[in-house]
Amino acid sequence: MQTLYLCEKPSQAKDVAAVLKINTSFDCRFTSSNKMSCGTISAANTEKDLTVFLNTIPKQAYLIFEACNALLSNCKTASVTIELQ
Numbered sequence: 001m002q003t004l005y006l007c008e009k010p011s012q013a014k015d016v017a018a019v020l021k022i023n024t025s026f027d028c029r030f031t032s033s034n035k036m037s038c039g040t041i042s043a044a045n046t047e048k049d050l051t052v053f054l055n056t057i058p059k060q061a062y063l064i065f066e067a068c069n070a071l072l073s074n075c076k077t078a079s080v081t082i083e084l085q
Contacts, residue, residue: 006030059084 007013010027028038034054037047063082068075 057084 005013005016007016010029013028028036030036030050034049034051035047036050037045039045041047060081060083062079064077064079066075066077
């Protein structure tokens with residue numbers, strides 16, 4: 001199973017990567033017109049249109065939340081069904 005994490009802001013993506021212990025450094029932007037770019041846009045590094053890819057993602061999904069105390073010793077998990085549009 002593959003997991004895709006979409007974040008509204010770069011700071012959120014960094015937080016998600018830290019929680020998942022992923023050591024990556026990306027400077028990427030996602031626009032409301034489904035275009036994504038990483039780094040400086042140039043002829044060799046163009047903006048990518050993700051519309052076709054996004055249309056393949058199932059429209060019904062689950063958001064899974066995990067809330068923990070500061071020591072991460074007491075966590076509770078809940079899931080919510082969502083519909084992507």
